[in-house]
Amino acid sequence: xxxxxxxxxxxxxxxxxxxxxxxxxxxxxxxxxxxxxxxxxxxxxxxxxxxxxxxxxxxxxxxxxxxxxxxxxxxxxxxxxxxxxxxxxxxxxxxxxxxxxxxxxxxxxxxxxxxxxxxxxxxxxxxxxxxxxxxxxxxxxxxxxxxxxxxxxxxxxxxxxxxxxxxxxxxxxxxxxxxxxxxxxxxxxxxxxxxxxxxxxxxxxxxxxxxxxxxxxxxxxxxxxxxxxxxxxxxxxxxxxxxxxxxxxxxxxxxxxxxxxxxxxxxxxxxxxxxxxxxxxxxxxxxxxxxxxxxxxxxxxxxxxxxxxxxxxxxxxxxxxxxxxxxxxxxxxxxxxxxxxxxxxxxxxxxxxxxxxxxxxxxxxxxxxxxxxxxxxxxxxxxxxxxxxxxxxxxxxxxxxxxxxxxxxxxxxxxxxxxxxxxxxxxxxxxxxxxxxxxxxxxxxxxxxxxxxxxxxxxxxxxxxxxxxxxxxxxxxxxxxxxxxxxxxxxxxxxxxxx
Numbered sequence: 001x002x003x004x005x006x007x008x009x010x011x012x013x014x015x016x017x018x019x020x021x022x023x024x025x026x027x028x029x030x031x032x033x034x035x036x037x038x039x040x041x042x043x044x045x046x047x048x049x050x051x052x053x054x055x056x057x058x059x060x061x062x063x064x065x066x067x068x069x070x071x072x073x074x075x076x077x078x079x080x081x082x083x084x085x086x087x088x089x090x091x092x093x094x095x096x097x098x099x100x101x102x103x104x105x106x107x108x109x110x111x112x113x114x115x116x117x118x119x120x121x122x123x124x125x126x127x128x129x130x131x132x133x134x135x136x137x138x139x140x141x142x143x144x145x146x147x148x149x150x151x152x153x154x155x156x157x158x159x160x161x162x163x164x165x166x167x168x169x170x171x172x173x174x175x176x177x178x179x180x181x182x183x184x185x186x187x188x189x190x191x192x193x194x195x196x197x198x199x200x201x202x203x204x205x206x207x208x209x210x211x212x213x214x215x216x217x218x219x220x221x222x223x224x225x226x227x228x229x230x231x232x233x234x235x236x237x238x239x240x241x242x243x244x245x246x247x248x249x250x251x252x253x254x255x256x257x258x259x260x261x262x263x264x265x266x267x268x269x270x271x272x273x274x275x276x277x278x279x280x281x282x283x284x285x286x287x288x289x290x291x292x293x294x295x296x297x298x299x300x301x302x303x304x305x306x307x308x309x310x311x312x313x314x315x316x317x318x319x320x321x322x323x324x325x326x327x328x329x330x331x332x333x334x335x336x337x338x339x340x341x342x343x344x345x346x347x348x349x350x351x352x353x354x355x356x357x358x359x360x361x362x363x364x365x366x367x368x369x370x371x372x373x374x375x376x377x378x379x380x381x382x383x384x385x386x387x388x389x390x391x392x393x394x395x396x397x398x399x400x401x402x403x404x405x406x407x408x409x410x411x412x413x414x415x416x417x418x419x420x421x422x423x424x425x426x427x428x429x430x431x432x433x434x435x436x437x438x439x440x441x442x443x444x445x446x447x448x449x450x451x452x453x454x455x456x457x458x459x460x461x462x463x464x465x466x467x468x469x470x471x472x473x474x475x476x477x478x479x480x481x482x483x484x485x486x487x488x489x490x491x492x493x494x495x496x497x498x499x
Contacts, residue, residue, distance in 0.1 A: 020258070022251045023218045023226050024179035028192060030171045030202045031146065031210040032075045038145055038169035039066030039109065039298070046149070046165035047208075058167040060104030065297050072143060072169040073301060076116045077311055079171055079201045080141045082318070083192075085120025087308050093143075093295035101161055102148040110144035110172070112292050116301065117141035122175075122195075127323065127334065128187050136188050137176035146170045171201070177216070177227065182247035186240045189213055191319075197344050198319045203380065206238050213237045215247055219254040219264070229254070230264040234271055234278060246271035250278045322347060330359035339367050343374075345381045352388035357395050365395065369409060373416050390415045393423040406480045407432045435481045438490065441474070445491050448473050449498075459495050467492055 040055035056064035120138035148166035218229030340346040459466035
């Protein structure tokens with residue numbers, strides 16, 4: 001194993017900050033939402049039991065031949081169009097040779113020379129958190145295979161290999177070296193993440209590894225060529241916080257080295273987030289090290305102008321346009337819309353449910369109750385059985401005071417469990433009719449006050465929290481069929497009358 005040399009970002013001061021600038025480029029590795037792998041019919045579900053979703057191609061067995069999955073090409077083409085780039089009419093695959101235990105073939109099939117997409121850009125501005133406008137160019141988008149997963153710590157002295165992920169389709173998105181700060185890099189990743197989720201290309205969950213980030217960082221003296229610095233690559237950064245920390249740490253390390261008169265060595269580095277340090281892992285490979293060659297077993301991809309135009313016409317509204325429109329049309333906050341944009345299918349659920357209803361109440365239920373249930377179930381909205389029609393019924397019943405908030409939450413849980421009955425049928429089945437008879441509620445409240453004289457005395461002595469005790473008791477006595485606000489008003493009036 002290589003010796004790991006650690007460095008942390010030191011305080012370099014205003015003078016150093018003015019004297020040096022950074023050049024940053026990103027490589028995003030995005031798992032595509034295809035049902036099958038890039039070159040085999042095996043399922044792309046890589047998080048199942050180890051080594052269950054594999055084929056002879058994924059395992060690198062002799063005599064097996066790759067067969068391109070056209071769905072992956074379509075998803076990659078959607079991505080480059082969404083990134084304002086161009087789908088290439090002709091693209092081809094290459095072999096990138098390197099020998100790791102998680103690469104069964106001994107090479108990766110990728111698109112180094114003739115990618116499926118070129119060009120494009122991401123625009124950052126005030127809505128993204130910058131106080132200026134910044135355009136970050138896209139160099140290319142290429143299709144390639146993911147590697148297998150190495151599993152450590154199961155048997156001492158051994159590393160296990162799970163081939164489920166081997167061959168899953170990746171889109172590698174390579175930016176131009178237009179980024180200058182860690183904050184710009186993090187905002188760029190967040191915007192690409194939101195965009196690809198919105199168009200259904202990837203779920204982009206960094207914590208699960210379906211979006212992985214490599215960062216190339218170099219430092220140069222102000223006034224010199226932007227590309228004059230020596231580039232170091234930071235591998236496998238898995239959160240926006242880690243991206244910010246790793247870049248700032250590496251910029252500081254390189255500035256420190258230059259000020260000491262040392263040469264910055266081109267190398268691959270990791271990041272120790274706990275100690276805010278980058279560390280050397282290996283010397284940086286160059287193209288000759290990988291011995292690129294044309295992939296002989298996969299024909300080149302030829303795409304017609306008509307196919308590209310049809311795909312362009314199928315593209316949904318951009319996230320930026322959706323954000324601005326929903327803020328204006330529905331009076332929602334930027335935070336609410338961005339929260340919904342982060343969950344594929346959520347803005348569609350909102351817009352199908354909001355007609356004739358209070359937009360703020362709809363978005364509140366989505367971002368609190370529905371998202372809460374999804375988190376509890378470790379589920380995505382797209383996989384939920386909840387329909388827009390069911391959600392609309394629930395909201396209408398709430399607005400009409402047919403059910404209480406607590407009952408509405410129970411109905412939501414039932415719908416997300418697969419319940420097919422309507423809200424009206426659930427009300428009848430579970431006896432959820434709201435008790436609106438004020439005399440009935442008053443009689444129940446009177447009995448509760450008589451049964452708990454100590455709590456009544458406490459309230460009259462200024463212990464106002466006793467009111468909540470009685471509201472809870474009344475809700476319990478009515479099995480949740482009373483509205484909490486009615487219960488509170490009636491009990492408070494009865495308590496005050498005893499002064």
